[in-house]
Amino acid sequence: MEYQNNNVIPRIGDLAPDFKAMTTTGPMQFSEHIKGSWTILFSHPADFTPVCTTEMTGFALDQKFFDEKNTKLVGLSIDSIHSHIAWVNNVKKNSGILFEFPIIADIDMKVSKMYGMLQPGESETAAVRAVFFIDPKGKIKLIMYYPLNVGRNMDEIKRSLIALQTADQHKVSLPLNWKEGDKVIVSPPKTVAEMLEREASDYEMVDFYLAKRDL
Ligand code: BEZ
Numbered sequence: 015m016e017y018q019n020n021n022v023i024p025r026i027g028d029l030a031p032d033f034k035a036m037t038t039t040g041p042m043q044f045s046e047h048i049k050g051s052w053t054i055l056f057s058h059p060a061d062f063t064p065v066c067t068t069e070m071t072g073f074a075l076d077q078k079f080f081d082e083k084n085t086k087l088v089g090l091s092i093d094s095i096h097s098h099i100a101w102v103n104n105v106k107k108n109s110g111i112l113f114e115f116p117i118i119a120d121i122d123m124k125v126s127k128m129y130g131m132l133q134p135g136e137s138e139t140a141a142v143r144a145v146f147f148i149d150p151k152g153k154i155k156l157i158m159y160y161p162l163n164v165g166r167n168m169d170e171i172k173r174s175l176i177a178l179q180t181a182d183q184h185k186v187s188l189p190l191n192w193k194e195g196d197k198v199i200v201s202p203p204k205t206v207a208e209m210l211e212r213e214a215s216d217y218e219m220v221d222f223y224l225a226k227r228d229l
Contacts, residue, residue: 023130037116059140087115
């Protein structure tokens, strides 16, 4: 299969590519919709499929968590708006859970290609399971891609969001397996004087370049 470079993967630090799309909550200009809040844009391969149903239900069950974190959820798949509506209705009837967040009907694959969600080695017609974390200035901060046959981990999605918001707010770095409440990493000293100052601090120190503190 010939590789076509019209399926570019945006990078961390890029501005989230803007687009206009039809969604289950009405037409959306993405840049307008996400202005001033954190956003999680996530794709799934297809409506009425089992893994996708568990994932979308997971996002819906955590809607309050994301609201409290000033974070908008935006779903997407390469399906029509009628299919999305029928699926939303079907899940509501089966489980009583309503997907309140908008789901983009990316039937022409425009957004999927823009965000590198269409990965031909995996599928030429279905989006992989992508997750884009976008900050309130519209900048991409973290990207996850999962294949069609493996569902995402909601705990890791929530941990990643809290980590990004914490790092952003407090200008700190976060170590392996960091979770809310854990110590954070202090930026390494830039001068010998700062290094000596650090020795006298109450930081948890492994060495002068690896020190942790409470937030
Ligand atoms: C699923 O959501 O179950 C699924 C969708 C596409 C391919 C494989 C699994």
